[in-house]
Amino acid sequence: MHDHDDRPTGPVDPYTREAVSPEAGADEHQLEGALRPRSLDDFVGQERVRDQLSLVLDSARKRNRAPDHVLMSGGPGLGKTTLAMIIAAELGAPLRITSGPAIERSGDLAAVLSTLQEGEVLFLDEIHRMARPAEEMLYVAMEDFRVDVVVGKGPGATAIPLEIAPFTLVGATTRAGMLPAPLRDRFGFTAHMDFYTAQELERILHRSAGLLGVPLAEDAAREIAGRSRGTPRIANRLLRRVRDYAEVRGDGVMSLETARATLELYEVDALGLDRLDRAILDVLLKRFRGGPVGLSTLAVSVGEEAETVEVVAEPFLVRSGFLARTPRGRVATPLAWSHLGIAPPPDAAFGAAAAAAQSGTPGNGTSGGAPATP
Numbered sequence: 001m002h003d004h005d006d007r008p009t010g011p012v013d014p015y016t017r018e019a020v021s022p023e024a025g026a027d028e029h030q031l032e033g034a035l036r037p038r039s040l041d042d043f044v045g046q047e048r049v050r051d052q053l054s055l056v057l058d059s060a061r062k063r064n065r066a067p068d069h070v071l072m073s074g075g076p077g078l079g080k081t082t083l084a085m086i087i088a089a090e091l092g093a094p095l096r097i098t099s100g101p102a103i104e105r106s107g108d109l110a111a112v113l114s115t116l117q118e119g120e121v122l123f124l125d126e127i128h129r130m131a132r133p134a135e136e137m138l139y140v141a142m143e144d145f146r147v148d149v150v151v152g153k154g155p156g157a158t159a160i161p162l163e164i165a166p167f168t169l170v171g172a173t174t175r176a177g178m179l180p181a182p183l184r185d186r187f188g189f190t191a192h193m194d195f196y197t198a199q200e201l202e203r204i205l206h207r208s209a210g211l212l213g214v215p216l217a218e219d220a221a222r223e224i225a226g227r228s229r230g231t232p233r234i235a236n237r238l239l240r241r242v243r244d245y246a247e248v249r250g251d252g253v254m255s256l257e258t259a260r261a262t263l264e265l266y267e268v269d270a271l272g273l274d275r276l277d278r279a280i281l282d283v284l285l286k287r288f289r290g291g292p293v294g295l296s297t298l299a300v301s302v303g304e305e306a307e308t309v310e311v312v313a314e315p316f317l318v319r320s321g322f323l324a325r326t327p328r329g330r331v332a333t334p335l336a337w338s339h340l341g342i343a344p345p346p347d348a349a350f351g352a353a354a355a356a357a358q359s360g361t362p363g364n365g366t367s368g369g370a371p372a373t374p
């Protein structure tokens, strides 16, 4: 069915990739806002996180105090921003939004912290990308609701403690492993966001179709859900594309037929793999005979940043059983060979089991003399 042999293995065109990228496009935030659930009851799936969080919120409300700081970790598009907004809404508290990259100096953080209102929820997106000196200021603020403002320079510099209003920090990160332990430890509660099941995505799709006011057939929802990589953002985006197709080329109803035609048009395959995923598998199979190969080598070969490959493509490929992470590098599984319709060479490394059997050999997970995987 899928003839990928003639697909380019060079850099992936960002425009064709966009359809199933879990990251939000530049002009997509407003569209997303319209489909965002506003309460914990509206938030589909993530049962455990919802349960834990509602306990934290209920108890805070009962004691009439700001709840513990919350850290949300999970891949892009799984609902971290949505949940932060829900936390503020459920508490009836104001919400301040900022992000790690916006905090370049500790002064940037001091400006935010010192103007918080009592009980305000501070959402710090991509918290792992905050400047180091600001991290230390954040520890103190989280623990003691205090900011030490340094006045002057050199030996004459003094730190003036400034009290700040009790607030709740909600941090979000796609890479919890990159947070320094002292910062991680200061969160009272960490929510691990997981991929969604197909059934959960179907519920999200029906809810979104209702909000868009366009009829969605059961089987169409099932089809879209199955190709959304376990990610609500992708499900909603594919739904909007199917809606466009239905309105422009169809009869305004999102039927199975329309859904399939749309997904074909955007090159989303039967398992939800997009061009970047396929490019990675293609390179892994054809150039590296199934691996093992280091992350950075793999990323360079498809013309992407290592972080993009690691955060955006890999978790889904691993979870779907196409790729295994081993101590010696990334290895293609038998499913990868069969999905791309290529016969594996007899000496191909197969998945985790085969690689583990060989991992007695010292290695740093690289191949071809490329720099080591971080």
Ligand SMILES: Nc1ncnc2c1ncn2[C@@H]1O[C@H](COP(=O)(O)OP(=O)(O)O)[C@@H](O)[C@H]1O
Pocket (backbone or CB within 6 Å): 031, 032, 033, 035, 036, 037, 042, 043, 044, 045, 046, 075, 076, 077, 078, 079, 080, 081, 082, 083, 204, 232, 233, 236
């Ligand atoms: N549990 C959920 N139920 C319903 N819709 C969701 C859920 N999680 C995410 N979404 C939808 O997916 C989109 C992306 O979610 P977002 O919170 O921005 O993800 P993240 O911040 O983790 O990248 C939002 O527009 C939201 O409508």
Ligand SMILES: [Mg+2]
Pocket (backbone or CB within 6 Å): 080, 081, 082, 125
């Ligand atoms: Mg977000």
